[in-house]
Amino acid sequence: MSGFGSRLRFLGLAAIALVFSSGIALAQQTLESPAAAKLEVTSASEEANKHFWAGVHDADNIFFARAATHFEKALEADPKFGLARVFHGRNAVGLSQAQRLEQINQGISELSGATTGELLTALGMREWTAGNPKEAMALFGTASKMMPGDPHLALYKAFVTGGATNPERGIAATRAVTERFPEFAAAWNILGYQLYNSGNQAGGLAAIRKYAELAGDHPNPHDSYAELLQWSGRYDAAMKHYHRATELDPTFDQGYMGMAEVAQMKGEGKHAREHLAKAIEHALTPGAKL
Secondary structure: OOHHHHHHHHHHHHHHHHHHHOHHHHHHHHHOOOOOOOOOOOOOOHHHHHHHHHHHHHHHOOOHHHHHHHHHHHHHHOOOOHHHHHHHHHHOOOOOHHHHHHHHHHHHHOOOOOOHHHHHHHHHHHHHHOOOHHHHHHHHHHHHHHOOOOHHHHHHHHHHHHOOOOHHHHHHHHHHHHHHOOOOHHHHHHHHHHHHHOOOHHHHHHHHHHHHHHOOOOHHHHHHHHHHHHHOOOHHHHHHHHHHHHHHOOOOHHHHHHHHHHHHHOOOHHHHHHHHHHHHHHOOOHHHHO
């Protein structure tokens, strides 16, 4: 690791240590945080801000390819927009973990004039990407306390709370986000999959239906609902929602892949190959095309 990388790593560890060692001071500070306080970014470019938040919306809704495009446009408008670079590193399609961390570290190095909230969010993203859920949870948790009105930060914390090792804790954490921010569509998507995978199929489908109701103009809710319908053997209904996802964005390759899977399960090989060809056409990475 280079000296520059070591300094960045030290910065992250120092911030994490601050979270744990200054609990009382942080608690006193966050008690005074307005309930509606949200993450604010420091870019002076209106265009960069617009694309950053559009990218966050797409990333929350698992449309990583379009999210990355928004973050790239944010960086074109403001090349020193550190948090946009961090989010691009986290969400860009086809990067290795080393490439993601390199971009994230560069973005953190560009946060010299950023707010504490931006820095905590960036460091949380780095620890999450590096596979350190405990550290990520501490950072996102502190950021969420400082900005209690921000649903994105609450969801990031919930996402790293349970993980694969403690699904019940993850479900409880995500459900708390939906109760606190009932109109925040992305949280219902995560909750739906968590419930379905835990054996609560009815609860999972209900949560994903809520997701589709709240964000019906985005392709991913229809793709998510279609996938759970497919898993439940309801192939015709699944095909309808996969198709709706591709109607909303013809570049949404996951929708075509879903239609290919359903057609294959129904014994419609010709249609499956047609849908698969469209999925390959719109796939953004060589790995996805394979």
